[in-house]
Amino acid sequence: MPIQTLPTGQVAWQRRTMPARLARWFGWLLGVLLVVQSWQVMNADTIWEFVYDAPAQAGDLLVRMWPPRWSVLDQLWRPLWDTLNMATLGTALGVVLGVPVAFLAARTTTPSATILRPIALLVIVASRSINSLIWALLLVTVMGPGVLAGIIAIALRSIGFIGKLLYEALEETDANQVEAITATGASAAQRIAFGFIPQIMPTFAGISVYRWDINIRESTVLGLVGAGGIGLQLNASVSRLAWPEVTVMFAAILCTVAVSEWVSARVRAAII
Amino acid sequence: MSGAAIRRWRPPPLIANAWLRLAIYCGAALYLALALGTLEVNWARVAEGLVRGWAFVAAFGEPDFTSRWGEISEGMVESLTMTVVSTVLGVALSLPVGLGAARNLAPLPVYLACRGIIAASRSFPEIIIAILFVKMFGFGPLAGMVTLTFATVGFMAKLLAEDLEDIDEAQVEAVRAAGANWAQVMVFAVQPQVLPRFIGLSVYRLDINFRESAVIGIVGAGGIGATLNTSFDRYEFGTSAAILLLIIGIVMIAEYSSGIIRKRLQ
Numbered sequence: 001m002p003i004q005t006l007p008t009g010q011v012a013w014q015r016r017t018m019p020a021r022l023a024r025w026f027g028w029l030l031g032v033l034l035v036v037q038s039w040q041v042m043n044a045d046t047i048w049e050f051v052y053d054a055p056a057q058a059g060d061l062l063v064r065m066w067p068p069r070w071s072v073l074d075q076l077w078r079p080l081w082d083t084l085n086m087a088t089l090g091t092a093l094g095v096v097l098g099v100p101v102a103f104l105a106a107r108t109t110t111p112s113a114t115i116l117r118p119i120a121l122l123v124i125v126a127s128r129s130i131n132s133l134i135w136a137l138l139l140v141t142v143m144g145p146g147v148l149a150g151i152i153a154i155a156l157r158s159i160g161f162i163g164k165l166l167y168e169a170l171e172e173t174d175a176n177q178v179e180a181i182t183a184t185g186a187s188a189a190q191r192i193a194f195g196f197i198p199q200i201m202p203t204f205a206g207i208s209v210y211r212w213d214i215n216i217r218e219s220t221v222l223g224l225v226g227a228g229g230i231g232l233q234l235n236a237s238v239s240r241l242a243w244p245e246v247t248v249m250f251a252a253i254l255c256t257v258a259v260s261e262w263v264s265a266r267v268r269a270a271i272i
Numbered sequence: 273m274s275g276a277a278i279r280r281w282r283p284p285p286l287i288a289n290a291w292l293r294l295a296i297y298c299g300a301a302l303y304l305a306l307a308l309g310t311l312e313v314n315w316a317r318v319a320e321g322l323v324r325g326w327a328f329v330a331a332f333g334e335p336d337f338t339s340r341w342g343e344i345s346e347g348m349v350e351s352l353t354m355t356v357v358s359t360v361l362g363v364a365l366s367l368p369v370g371l372g373a374a375r376n377l378a379p380l381p382v383y384l385a386c387r388g389i390i391a392a393s394r395s396f397p398e399i400i401i402a403i404l405f406v407k408m409f410g411f412g413p414l415a416g417m418v419t420l421t422f423a424t425v426g427f428m429a430k431l432l433a434e435d436l437e438d439i440d441e442a443q444v445e446a447v448r449a450a451g452a453n454w455a456q457v458m459v460f461a462v463q464p465q466v467l468p469r470f471i472g473l474s475v476y477r478l479d480i481n482f483r484e485s486a487v488i489g490i491v492g493a494g495g496i497g498a499t500l501n502t503s504f505d506r507y508e509f510g511t512s513a514a515i516l517l518l519i520i521g522i523v524m525i526a527e528y529s530s531g532i533i534r535k536r537l538q
Contacts, residue, residue, distance in 0.1 A: 050410035129523035143321035
C-alpha cells in the first residue's frame, strides 16, 4: 500500500510507492538532462549574432516581399499543371503498386505469412520512412530532372501510406462475409473480389483521395530538388533573391493546397 | 417467362448515380489523356539513368559507412538533437495555443488568434517554412529547430483543441460545482480527459520530427539532409545508401517504441 506515516503519527495515502516516485523523478531528471544536452550540442556552432539579427531580417524580408509581382503568374500556369499531374499520376501509380502490397501484407489475405508478408511489410516501412523529397533527390540524380522523377517519387512514397492503411483495413474485415463466400465454393480470386473488396472499397477510396491531397501538398515543393512543378520556379526565384515573385508563388501554393484540401474533404464526405 | 432475358447479378457500384458515374469516368479519361499528352520526358536521359539507378540499388548491397563517417555522424547528431529540442519546445508551446483554440474553453478573440496561429503553421509544407527561417537565422540546425517547433505547434495544438472540444462537459460541471476556480477546473476536470492521447501524439510527433529533420537539411537548415544531398551530388551512392539505411533503422526503432508507449498509455 502506498502510504506514508506523517511525523504526527497520522497515516496519509499516496498515489505511488516511494520506489515508483523515485523512478519517476529520475526519469524526469534524465529527460531534462537529455533536452539540455541536445540544446547545447545543437547550438555549438550557432552564430548568435545572426540570431539576434533575426527580427530585423524578418522585417527586411517582409519589406522586400511586398508588393508581390503578379506578372510572374503568367509563367506559373504550366508549373502548376505539372504539379497537379505529378500528384495525380503519382497517386495513381502509388495505388496500382500499393494495393497488391497491401493484399500481401494483410494477415487475412496473404498467400504466405512466413515469406511474402515480411517482405511486403518491409516494403511498406521503407517507403514510409523516406520522405518524398528524399525519393525525388534520389530519382533526380538517377534519371535527370523533370516531372517523371517527381511522379515516381510521389508514387514510391504513396505505396507505404496506401499499403499500411489498406492492409489494416483488410485485417479488420468481417470474417463471416468471407466465410459465406467461401462456402459457396468460391476460388481464392472470387473470395477477394466478392468477400474482401466490397468491404474495403469505401476505406480504399477515402485513403486514395486523402493521399492525393497530401501529394498535392508535397509536389509543390518537389521542384526544390529539381523534380518539376512550381517548386522549380520557387527555387529559381529564391536563388535570385526575387522576393516579390516568391510572394506570388507562396500565394499560388497556398491556393492549390487549400483547393485540394477542400476537394478531398468534399469527396471523403460524399463517400463515407 | 419467354422473352425475359436472364439478368445476371452484379455487385452494386460505388457511385450509385449512373450519369454521375459516366461523367466521372469520362472526365478521368480526358484528364489522363491531357496529362500524359503534356508530360515531357527525356527518354534518352532516363535510359542513361537506368545504369546509374542500378548502381544505386547495388550500393544498398554494400553501404559505405566508413569513408564519410565523420560527416554522417555529425549530421545524425544534429538531426537527433534538433528532433528532441523541437519536440519538447513545440509541445510546450502547443499547450497554451491548443487551450486557446478550443471554442468551449476560450473567449472568441483568443480563439480566433490561436486558430490563426494553427492555420499559419499548417498551411505551408515544412520545407518552405525552413527556407524563410534559414534566411532569418542563418544556416544551421537552429533554423531547422525553429521550423520543426513551429510545425509541431500547429500539429499538436490542432489535435489538442479538437480533443478539448470533445471532452465530457459533465465532469467539468461537477468540478465547477464543487467550487473550483479556472485553474482547478483545468487540472482536475479537463487534463485527465485529454492527457493520455496528448502524450501519445507527442511521441508520434517526435517520430515525424525526426523524419522531417532528415529533409529540411536540403535547404540548409542543418541535419542529415545536407549530408545526404551532398552525397547524391558527388554520386557517392554507397554513402547515400548508408544514410538511408540509418534513417530507415532509426524510424523503425522510433515507430516501434512509440507504438509500445502508446499502447501502455491506453
